[in-house]
Amino acid sequence: MKNLQKIIFGVFVMLIFCVTFSSFEKKKPDFFVTKGFPKPVYDFKKNPLDERKILLGRVLFYDPILSHDSTISCNSCHSQYTAFTHVDHALSHGIAGKVGNRNSPSLMNLAWAKSLMWDGAINHLDMQALAPISNKLEMDETIENVVKKLQHQKFYRENFYAAFNDSTITGQHVLQAIAQFMLTLVSANSKYDKVKRGEEKFSDNELSGYKLFKKNCEACHTEPLFTNGMFENNGLPVDAELNDMGRMKITKDKNDSLKFKVPTLRNVQYSAPYMHDGRFKNLNQVLNFYSMGLEHNKTLSPILLNRKIYFNTDEKENLISFLMTLSDKEFLYDTRFSYPKR
Amino acid sequence: MSLKIFIFSWLAILNLFGNNSTENNLQINFQPVVNNISLQLNSKAYSINSKDSFFITTFKMYVGKIVLNDEESKEKFVDENYHLLNAENVESLKIDLKNLSLKKISSVDFFVGVDSIENTKGSMGGDLDPTNGMYWTWNSGYINFKLEGHSPICKSIHHAFEFHIGGYQHPNNSIRKIYLRLKNPIIISEENKLNININLAEILNSVDLRTNNNIVEPGFEAMKLADNFSKMFSIAE
Numbered sequence A: 001m002k003n004l005q006k007i008i009f010g011v012f013v014m015l016i017f018c019v020t021f022s023s024f025e026k027k028k029p030d031f032f033v034t035k036g037f038p039k040p041v042y043d044f045k046k047n048p049l050d051e052r053k054i055l056l057g058r059v060l061f062y063d064p065i066l067s068h069d070s071t072i073s074c075n076s077c078h079s080q081y082t083a084f085t086h087v088d089h090a091l092s093h094g095i096a097g098k099v100g101n102r103n104s105p106s107l108m109n110l111a112w113a114k115s116l117m118w119d120g121a122i123n124h125l126d127m128q129a130l131a132p133i134s135n136k137l138e139m140d141e142t143i144e145n146v147v148k149k150l151q152h153q154k155f156y157r158e159n160f161y162a163a164f165n166d167s168t169i170t171g172q173h174v175l176q177a178i179a180q181f182m183l184t185l186v187s188a189n190s191k192y193d194k195v196k197r198g199e200e201k202f203s204d205n206e207l208s209g210y211k212l213f214k215k216n217c218e219a220c221h222t223e224p225l226f227t228n229g230m231f232e233n234n235g236l237p238v239d240a241e242l243n244d245m246g247r248m249k250i251t252k253d254k255n256d257s258l259k260f261k262v263p264t265l266r267n268v269q270y271s272a273p274y275m276h277d278g279r280f281k282n283l284n285q286v287l288n289f290y291s292m293g294l295e296h297n298k299t300l301s302p303i304l305l306n307r308k309i310y311f312n313t314d315e316k317e318n319l320i321s322f323l324m325t326l327s328d329k330e331f332l333y334d335t336r337f338s339y340p341k342r
Numbered sequence B: 001m002s003l004k005i006f007i008f009s010w011l012a013i014l015n016l017f018g019n020n021s022t023e024n025n026l027q028i029n030f031q032p033v034v035n036n037i038s039l040q041l042n043s044k045a046y047s048i049n050s051k052d053s054f055f056i057t058t059f060k061m062y063v064g065k066i067v068l069n070d071e072e073s074k075e076k077f078v079d080e081n082y083h084l085l086n087a088e089n090v091e092s093l094k095i096d097l098k099n100l101s102l103k104k105i106s107s108v109d110f111f112v113g114v115d116s117i118e119n120t121k122g123s124m125g126g127d128l129d130p131t132n133g134m135y136w137t138w139n140s141g142y143i144n145f146k147l148e149g150h151s152p153i154c155k156s157i158h159h160a161f162e163f164h165i166g167g168y169q170h171p172n173n174s175i176r177k178i179y180l181r182l183k184n185p186i187i188i189s190e191e192n193k194l195n196i197n198i199n200l201a202e203i204l205n206s207v208d209l210r211t212n213n214n215i216v217e218p219g220f221e222a223m224k225l226a227d228n229f230s231k232m233f234s235i236a237e
Helices: A003-024 A051-061 A130-134 A143-151 A154-164 A169-183 A191-196 A204-216 A281-290 A313-324 B001-017 B203-204 B220-226
Strands: B025-034 B044-046 B052-069 B075-086 B094-095 B106-110 B141-150 B160-166 B175-189 B191-199 B233-235
Touching: A051 A154, A130 A143, A143 A154, A143 A169, A154 A169, A191 B044, A204 A313, A281 A313, A281 B160, B025 B052, B075 B094, B075 B203, B106 B191, B160 B220, B175 B191
Parallel strands: B025 B191
Antiparallel strands: B025 B094, B044 B052, B052 B075, B052 B106, B052 B141, B106 B175, B141 B160, B191 B233
């Protein structure tokens, strides 16, 4: 009897400890707009962020149930430690080892994305997950079947009820939950951001690199998102085997031939390989290409047409040290984005 | 026993009061047909213009923003919703419009397809839920009109034809407005019915099925086919 009393007392003390400590721990906001960032494109009024929905989206993001044979999850090609892209693979691979047509993009600051995918095929973050789910080379599944599979699991019925007040799972709710998780992937705490806030200072090399960046790259990789969200032809010669015409596939407009969405440079140190087909393994190769590999074809970005870009060895080094200040370790290791406990 | 009668009579009295404010409703019944014969999925059909047979296996279409007009008084009744018609599901072909404000209906107009605003709003539910098989996953946007089947004349794998007509962006916005005038205007009473035929033979006759049997993305061909949407519709008097 005395033992039981001790145990109860012990549990009580532990509970008090837990409550006190958790209230001391400052909770980070699920989504925030850092000073200097523009107004988000995403309309939060139509899908207001909710902790239960975000968690549900996170569980779905890491669950291979989204794929036809339950082998591929979103995380398969978008892993957190590489800024949510597919490390080491030029072309990302999906179901049954099939190789896709493009390099998976990194995922961050998606609330500011006007369109998604290299060719802007997807017009709204909510609808993005449909593309990899249905792609024969990626998850080879249908949203109809995903909903059916989720409906069979008690865990999902309960959690959809908790999040959406409806235990009948719908396509709309699946997509909204995944979008909510993706919206929370905000990267805005790199050294660059700290310098901008006056908390840190660039080294001499980084500062020289920043100046080179401003002169040569900023027009497309516009601060603070490090993309202007537009489609540009950066003079990359066509891969004869892939024959990827980019944006033209979507608009059917010849003027959009070979244009691809300008990717963000945030966390670029970790998101190799580079370009829509992942042809460059490292940043040096990218800078060499801009220095001397541009192909002058009809739809080449006027920005590139009107400027001579050339980086010597020192300049390349400085530019790369600046690009490394865009790395946000806090984002890459934030446990709120990692594999969830169910 | 007396208690039952008591309750019953009260209910009857309440019911009388309830009836004082009558609600005027209209049921629009869309009827997919092949010429004059009502559509039977997966069974043989013929079109007027040729002796060639065909089978329709799927027919789905979005109808939205239905407007009922009384052209004399210029009064309108507007239903802002989108409805998915699906030949497999008879209930989906019936659209109930409740609480009409009009006294007479002399014409009706509506859109075939989903407009650009709805197309860019993100994830939606009900008839617009992406699980209805009417949303393109590789290129965001709703499929406005889906007609699938096969015909021996199609020079394609399994002699199949597949028309997925959609696209909301200029210059390939495939949404079309349909206007139908009623020869005999409906004088609104409590329950009203309007039957609208959708003649799918008009679409199949508008293309050369032998070679043009696969339109599955937004673009010029989809636009041409969409231009024939208005020919399909007629008021079934």
